[in-house]
Structure formats: C-alpha cells, structure tokens
Amino acid sequence: MEPIDAHPLPPDVSFDGGDLDCGNGLLLLIRKHIDPLPRGGLLEIRSTEISVDEDLPAWCRLTGNELVSWTKVGRQRAFLVSKGALAERTAAATQPDQPKGADEGPTEVLLGAARQPVAAPRVPPLAVTSMGSWPRPRWMIEAMHAHVEGRLSTREFQQTADDAVRLAIAAQERAGVDIVTDGEQRRDSYASFVASRLDNCQLIPLTDLLPLVDHPEDFEAELRALDIPAADVRHPAVFGPLARSRPLVAHEVDFARSVTQRPVKVALPGPYLLTRTMWMECISDQAYASREDIAKDIVRVLREELAELMQTGAALVQFDEPVLSEVVFSGAKNKRSFMCGALSESRPPAEELAFARDLLNAVLEGFPRERLALHVCRGNWTPDEAVALSGSYEPLVDTLGQVRVGAYLLEMATPRAGDMAVLQRLPQDARIGVGVVNQKLQHAEAVNEVAERIQRAIDLFGQDRLLLHPDCGFATFADNPICGTHLAQDKLAVIAQAAERFR
Structure with missing residues (x-):
C-alpha cells in the first residue's frame, strides 16, 4: 500500500509512537490502544521509525486487523488501522467506552467495600x-x-x-x-x-x-x-x-x-x-x-x-x-x-x-x-x-x-x-x-x-x-x-x- 495525502476517515483513538520500532515496544503500545476499541474502531499510529513501514502491515496481516491507509510527510508517518475489518465498522464503533467499573457484573466486589469475614471449612484427610x-x-x-x-x-x-x-x-x-x-x-x-x-x-x-x-x-x-x-x-x-x-x-x-x-x-x-x-x-x-x-x-x-x-x-x-x-x-x-x-x-x-x-x-x-x-x-x-x-x-x-x-x-x-x-x-x-x-x-x-x-x-x-x-x-x-x-x-x-x- 502506498502512502496518501490524508486518511479517508477520522480515527477514534490516536497516539504517537515516536521512534519506537515493532521490536522495541511499539506493538505493545498499539495493543494497549486497540484492544479497548470495538470491532471496526479506528486507531491512528504516528511514528518516525522507517522500519514500521514494512513491519506494521505484516502485523496487521498476522493479527487480522486492517491497514486502512497511511500518510508520510518527511520522517513523520501516520497509519490508520481498523480493529478487525473496516467493513465491521458501525455507528457503535464511534461511541466512547464506559468509564472503568461502570459496567462491572453482579459478581464483582470492588476493593474498599465492607466484607464480613467467613470461617474456612476444614479439609478432611483423603x-x-x-x-x-x-x-x-x-x-x-x-x-x-x-x-x-x-x-x-x-x-x-x-x-x-x-x-x-x-x-x-x-x-x-x-x-x-x-x-x-x-x-x-x-x-x-x-x-x-x-x-x-x-x-x-x-x-x-x-x-x-x-x-x-x-x-x-x-x-x-x-x-x-x-x-x-x-x-x-x-x-x-x-x-x-x-x-x-x-x-x-x-x-x-x-x-x-x-x-x-x-x-x-x-x-x-x-x-x-x-x-x-x-x-x-x-x-x-x-x-x-x-x-x-x-x-x-x-x-x-x-x-x-x-x-x-x-x-x-x-x-x-x-x-x-x-x-x-x-x-x-x-x-x-x-x-x-x-x-x-x-x-x-x-x-x-x-x-x-x-x-x-x-x-x-x-x-x-x-x-x-x-x-x-x-x-x-x-x-x-x-x-x-x-x-x-x-x-x-x-x-x-x-x-x-x-x-x-x-x-x-x-x-x-x-x-x-x-x-x-x-x-x-x-x-x-x-x-x-x-x-x-x-x-x-x-x-x-x-x-x-x-x-x-x-x-x-x-x-x-x-x-x-x-x-x-x-x-x-x-x-x-x-x-x-x-x-x-x-x-x-x-x-x-x-x-x-x-x-x-x-x-
């Protein structure tokens, strides 16, 4: 894929990876930002590292995510990646996540809540x-x-x-x-x-x-x-x-x-x-x-x-x-x-x-x-x-x-x-x-x-x-x-x- 002048769609989340390459932390930062997105969510990765030009498309193919587009101005690159296929993108993909803890299930006990100690039963022989x-x-x-x-x-x-x-x-x-x-x-x-x-x-x-x-x-x-x-x-x-x-x-x-x-x-x-x-x-x-x-x-x-x-x-x-x-x-x-x-x-x-x-x-x-x-x-x-x-x-x-x-x-x-x-x-x-x-x-x-x-x-x-x-x-x-x-x-x-x- 060749670079273009501007992304066709706006990203939902964006971060700057600086000069990190894929073997020195960039993939981990990508994972940190892309995992919370819904399917079809768009992540923009900004980078000045030249090796990312080849490594990022390979990572997308390996993980089933879609490289939508990328731009290049001097050393500055910007990659737009869809979580999964872009075709999965819906209106829900642009909705912000709920704050942490807002959707906890009924079996969760949050720290700091009062807990009444329970006696442990004895474990018998055999x-x-x-x-x-x-x-x-x-x-x-x-x-x-x-x-x-x-x-x-x-x-x-x-x-x-x-x-x-x-x-x-x-x-x-x-x-x-x-x-x-x-x-x-x-x-x-x-x-x-x-x-x-x-x-x-x-x-x-x-x-x-x-x-x-x-x-x-x-x-x-x-x-x-x-x-x-x-x-x-x-x-x-x-x-x-x-x-x-x-x-x-x-x-x-x-x-x-x-x-x-x-x-x-x-x-x-x-x-x-x-x-x-x-x-x-x-x-x-x-x-x-x-x-x-x-x-x-x-x-x-x-x-x-x-x-x-x-x-x-x-x-x-x-x-x-x-x-x-x-x-x-x-x-x-x-x-x-x-x-x-x-x-x-x-x-x-x-x-x-x-x-x-x-x-x-x-x-x-x-x-x-x-x-x-x-x-x-x-x-x-x-x-x-x-x-x-x-x-x-x-x-x-x-x-x-x-x-x-x-x-x-x-x-x-x-x-x-x-x-x-x-x-x-x-x-x-x-x-x-x-x-x-x-x-x-x-x-x-x-x-x-x-x-x-x-x-x-x-x-x-x-x-x-x-x-x-x-x-x-x-x-x-x-x-x-x-x-x-x-x-x-x-x-x-x-x-x-x-x-x-x-x-």
Missing part, C-alpha cells in the same frame, strides 16, 4: 479435589473472546460465566469431590488472566511477541511442533507500575460459595511464575528497571489478594508454580517447553530456585499455613505426553520443602514425574496431595489402578496427610482443553470411588 480448571462450554469460550474484543459487556460476560461455574461445580459434585473449584471459567488460562485484572497490564496475543524473539520463524515452528495455538494464547504485557484496584480471584470464591455447600479451593499463579511471565525485555523494562523490581510489586498485589481470600472462606488457596519444572528439566534436555513464563529470562537453576522460594515465602509470610498450598507439574498445554517435560522431583524437593505452605499438590500419576518416594523429604507436618489420575490420558483409569496409587501414598505419607487429585487441570488454557467435560467428571468419580475404600 479429600478429593480437582486441580482447578474445568473444560469451558463452547458458548463460554465464545463469550470470552467477545468480551476481549469488545463485543460483549463485562456485565453480560460475568453473567454468562456464572452459568458456566454453576455447571462446573455441579459436575464436580456429581463426581463426588470433597472440595470444589469454580473451574476457572472466567479465565483465559491459569495464569495470564491476571493481566486482565491488574492495572497497567493487559493480555496480548502470543503472535505479538514474534518480533521480540531472535528468530521469529524458528519460534513459530517450535510453537507448531509443541501443539500451541499461538493466535489463541495470550500473554501479559506490563505498561506501567502494577496495581490492584479490584480482586484477582476473590470474586470467583464469593460466587462459588453461593452455589455450593462444599469447601471451595481457588488457584492463583505464584509470584515466580508471574515474575517470569511479566518481565520481558523491551516490554516491562519501560516500567521497571529489573525483574527484581517488578517482583516486589507482584508480591505486594498477591499479598493483598491473599488477605482478601482469607476473608472469603476459601478452604485452600493454591499457588501454581509449574515453571519450576522448566528451570530444572528443560535445560537439561536442551529443548524448549511451553508454559506461561518459560519464554522470558532465566538464570542458572540454583539461582532461579532460590529466587522462586524467596518470592513465595514473601507472599505467604504471616498467613495461616494450613490454608496454603503449592502446585507443581511439568506442563499442561497439550495431551501429547511426548512434548511435556519429564523428570523426578529430586532436583526440586529441597526447594519445595523450604516454602511455607501447608500442602503440596503434585503431579504423580504420569511416569514423567518419577517415583513419589522422594516426596518423603518434604516437611512431615505438611499435607501431600498426590495426582492419582493423568488428565492427559483420553480414558478414565480403572478404580483398582487408582486405589493402588492411593495405597502406595498412604504407605509413604500416612492417611491423615493425604489429599487426592488429578495431576493437573482439565483445561489449563480455555481454547485448548486437555479433555472434555464428561471425561473430566469420570476421572474425578474414579478418584472418589477409590478413596471410599480407605475411609
């Missing part, structure tokens, strides 16, 4: 629970995309998610679990959703990161080999100092408790995972000097959230730290893994493990240990066992034992996790959650097979310390579930039936 995520109905996934793209209001999205949560909890109750989760129905994934809840942070498609890696073509090929839908997976981008002006997950617990009498568990991405996810060169360094700096704010917002979760009556608050496995296993095998956080800076394993331990303990300090849990697995983005990480807990167990949690919820059903006897080195006063079904297998395990795993765990840890669950979630990524709803329910039912033999 309690059965899912790890967290549950397959979303197709209409829930469609609502999620419509909300991100500005085609569905927050209120309508939350009401749709309420219905999906009711179905997820009902399925878990039918399976016979002792502790339910809300199925993470409101989240695009187990971790990156936090970007949509924090101030100065938002989700961007993984494809936007291609210009930031050293060899984009090789990276794309690796993603395809690892069975990763790069256009569907979104990654957090930080534009300024992180702040928490609304709950991250406390509203999920509030609603879940309103539709079940059973104890509720909630999962949060851990501070190390979030730090590795959010600290990326050429993105967050515009807001923070180092990953240690961003980690301080991540610890602060997680402590704020944890304090509120203690008041909601959550029976267990689970922190997910799967990137710990990437630290010790992917380098040894000299292959890339994919999980949120594995794409960013990594230092020698001993240094990374100590950093992760200290971040976790900084978040957990002072909170009731018996209500805190840590989950570690080896990746859960595909049912293909061959591309997931593999290795015993041996290089991790000492670090895990130094984290101040009251329970460890660990992948153990898959052969990739090694023998569970190494977990005897974990603190004797902590509970051990053992994965006894493999969510990646596309069939429900036999009750006898699961009962044998439970007996082995009882022999090692004692019945009173034991919790039972699948290795990981059934739908870690909303667009890429590991299995379907019926199979997920069948797998939980098998665990519940096997557990009954020991009660």
Whole structure:
C-alpha cells in the first residue's frame, strides 16, 4: 500500500509512537490502544521509525486487523488501522467506552467495600479435589473472546460465566469431590488472566511477541511442533507500575460459595511464575528497571489478594508454580517447553530456585499455613505426553520443602514425574496431595489402578496427610482443553470411588 495525502476517515483513538520500532515496544503500545476499541474502531499510529513501514502491515496481516491507509510527510508517518475489518465498522464503533467499573457484573466486589469475614471449612484427610480448571462450554469460550474484543459487556460476560461455574461445580459434585473449584471459567488460562485484572497490564496475543524473539520463524515452528495455538494464547504485557484496584480471584470464591455447600479451593499463579511471565525485555523494562523490581510489586498485589481470600472462606488457596519444572528439566534436555513464563529470562537453576522460594515465602509470610498450598507439574498445554517435560522431583524437593505452605499438590500419576518416594523429604507436618489420575490420558483409569496409587501414598505419607487429585487441570488454557467435560467428571468419580475404600 502506498502512502496518501490524508486518511479517508477520522480515527477514534490516536497516539504517537515516536521512534519506537515493532521490536522495541511499539506493538505493545498499539495493543494497549486497540484492544479497548470495538470491532471496526479506528486507531491512528504516528511514528518516525522507517522500519514500521514494512513491519506494521505484516502485523496487521498476522493479527487480522486492517491497514486502512497511511500518510508520510518527511520522517513523520501516520497509519490508520481498523480493529478487525473496516467493513465491521458501525455507528457503535464511534461511541466512547464506559468509564472503568461502570459496567462491572453482579459478581464483582470492588476493593474498599465492607466484607464480613467467613470461617474456612476444614479439609478432611483423603479429600478429593480437582486441580482447578474445568473444560469451558463452547458458548463460554465464545463469550470470552467477545468480551476481549469488545463485543460483549463485562456485565453480560460475568453473567454468562456464572452459568458456566454453576455447571462446573455441579459436575464436580456429581463426581463426588470433597472440595470444589469454580473451574476457572472466567479465565483465559491459569495464569495470564491476571493481566486482565491488574492495572497497567493487559493480555496480548502470543503472535505479538514474534518480533521480540531472535528468530521469529524458528519460534513459530517450535510453537507448531509443541501443539500451541499461538493466535489463541495470550500473554501479559506490563505498561506501567502494577496495581490492584479490584480482586484477582476473590470474586470467583464469593460466587462459588453461593452455589455450593462444599469447601471451595481457588488457584492463583505464584509470584515466580508471574515474575517470569511479566518481565520481558523491551516490554516491562519501560516500567521497571529489573525483574527484581517488578517482583516486589507482584508480591505486594498477591499479598493483598491473599488477605482478601482469607476473608472469603476459601478452604485452600493454591499457588501454581509449574515453571519450576522448566528451570530444572528443560535445560537439561536442551529443548524448549511451553508454559506461561518459560519464554522470558532465566538464570542458572540454583539461582532461579532460590529466587522462586524467596518470592513465595514473601507472599505467604504471616498467613495461616494450613490454608496454603503449592502446585507443581511439568506442563499442561497439550495431551501429547511426548512434548511435556519429564523428570523426578529430586532436583526440586529441597526447594519445595523450604516454602511455607501447608500442602503440596503434585503431579504423580504420569511416569514423567518419577517415583513419589522422594516426596518423603518434604516437611512431615505438611499435607501431600498426590495426582492419582493423568488428565492427559483420553480414558478414565480403572478404580483398582487408582486405589493402588492411593495405597502406595498412604504407605509413604500416612492417611491423615493425604489429599487426592488429578495431576493437573482439565483445561489449563480455555481454547485448548486437555479433555472434555464428561471425561473430566469420570476421572474425578474414579478418584472418589477409590478413596471410599480407605475411609
């Protein structure tokens, strides 16, 4: 497309990217301004960087947005981009967005509102629970995309998610679990959703990161080999100092408790995972000097959230730290893994493990240990066992034992996790959650097979310390579930039936 003298249409939003190129922050600024627009909304990008002449049209083709026109006067360029196709533009596309918070759904609890503390129910021995995520109905996934793209209001999205949560909890109750989760129905994934809840942070498609890696073509090929839908997976981008002006997950617990009498568990991405996810060169360094700096704010917002979760009556608050496995296993095998956080800076394993331990303990300090849990697995983005990480807990167990949690919820059903006897080195006063079904297998395990795993765990840890669950979630990524709803329910039912033999 050749430059013209003037744009044929006025922009709805405009910003000046100066001399930034697409690999040094411009694409992130574009995403910041274009995501709030409705379909057909027009964004003007002003730039003095010559490489944008080629890179921006390529980005538009990659992301499905339309380059309407561009102008050039000396070094000054101005690009007019439609969010989606220009043909989608309607009268509504020119209407200003509602102010933040004006369209919050009925399940939102704004910070500062009075909250009556709720007592947390006790978690019994041999309690059965899912790890967290549950397959979303197709209409829930469609609502999620419509909300991100500005085609569905927050209120309508939350009401749709309420219905999906009711179905997820009902399925878990039918399976016979002792502790339910809300199925993470409101989240695009187990971790990156936090970007949509924090101030100065938002989700961007993984494809936007291609210009930031050293060899984009090789990276794309690796993603395809690892069975990763790069256009569907979104990654957090930080534009300024992180702040928490609304709950991250406390509203999920509030609603879940309103539709079940059973104890509720909630999962949060851990501070190390979030730090590795959010600290990326050429993105967050515009807001923070180092990953240690961003980690301080991540610890602060997680402590704020944890304090509120203690008041909601959550029976267990689970922190997910799967990137710990990437630290010790992917380098040894000299292959890339994919999980949120594995794409960013990594230092020698001993240094990374100590950093992760200290971040976790900084978040957990002072909170009731018996209500805190840590989950570690080896990746859960595909049912293909061959591309997931593999290795015993041996290089991790000492670090895990130094984290101040009251329970460890660990992948153990898959052969990739090694023998569970190494977990005897974990603190004797902590509970051990053992994965006894493999969510990646596309069939429900036999009750006898699961009962044998439970007996082995009882022999090692004692019945009173034991919790039972699948290795990981059934739908870690909303667009890429590991299995379907019926199979997920069948797998939980098998665990519940096997557990009954020991009660």
